[in-house]
Amino acid sequence: MRIGIINLNSGNLLSIVSAFSKTGNEVVVLDKPDSNFDVLVMPGQGRFGFVADQLNKNNWREFILDWIAQDKLFIGICVGMQLLFESSQEDTGAKGLAIFTGEIEKLDFPKTPMVGWAQLNSVDENSNGNFVYFVNSFGVRNSEFCQATVNYGNDFCAIVQKDNVYGFQFHPEKSGDYGLQLINETLQGVAACQN
């Protein structure tokens, strides 16, 4: 399997590349669209507006929409997940990819950003109860495609999924053994609990 990591100039990709490489697959950082891959991963750090703006360069926006329309595997991480929605309170003028409907909202908690480990709450037995690592000030409060939630003042979506599009608000690449397992499961399209 060939995995392409989309480089949107928003943060260090080393940990993402290392984590996906640990699955034994070939991992390449992409500065420009390239169809010669089985999976696209879109990490993102920093402001929604900045990363949304990066999507407008090199025709990424059209390429990703087309990729998803072809039902190919796509994984958005952190702001990369947020960009799968329509818009964000962080930068109201910026446009997301609108794969999912809804607006990203500011987390309602005295200490932001939320930094640390939280336990997933899900009806899916495989993800429910596992701890993952969050670094975010904004989140998705409601989505019909929400597969797992955590709480930070209010519940928000930790995982969204529709067909072959996955969004993780947390950092699987920093979430220890479970994070690596989740990456593996997502790539294989199966949810198998090993231990």
Next chain:
Amino acid sequence: MSKLIQKTSLVPRIIACLDVANGRVVKGTNFKQLKDMGDPIEMGLQYQHQGADELVFLDIKASVDKQDSALLLVNKVAKTLSIPFTVGGGLKILEDVDKFFNAGADKVTLNTAAVLNPNLIDQIANKYGSQSLIVAVDVNLEASGELVLYTHGGSKRVEKNYASWMNEVIQRGAGEIMINAMHKDGTGSGFDLDLLSNQDYSVPIIASGGANQPVDFLDAINAGADAVLAAGIFHRKEYTVEQIKDYLIKNKIKMRTQSC
């Protein structure tokens, strides 16, 4: 207690600290008399397997010796570990910080540089976000009963008020503050609970210095610490991170566990 009761899924963290000098993990008492404890990568992996929530790598001789070798280590750690890690030691200007983030660090920690050049806190917070910056505050309870700040690995006394410095650090954009109680470091007499209790800081507080027993971790968390950092207790293999967490869970503290 002035601690806000708010609903959150976040759990208190156990952080293992690796003091590095010349590429080896070392441990000293009161920052002096360094003793070789092992290889940083091997030890980091070991702590990750034991359930450490985060690691901190401090190049403790860097601000004295101006070493650059730490960057290689950071890069290797980023490729090897799958939990967040922080690096510090010898960071003076934004360009130093850039190098560490480029090498793969998740967060940096400032101590001496924050005191000498407080504007660096603003610069890092603006460029990388508050979540990427821990400011460490070395404080010593003097014989006079006064809390005095120190820099340069605990060797230089600073004429700044402790309480106002804590507030300034938060105002300038630090995402977390690590309180190092120097009078407790390496003594194994527990954390300084007075520094944690009845405080209402708007950023997470990491308690550091003095862990000797599992109960010390419990006391620090109950006193209000969001995370507890320890070194020697783990390096000397007196307790594993897992044993500390098991103890805390038995005492009704929610901890990250690694069950599938």
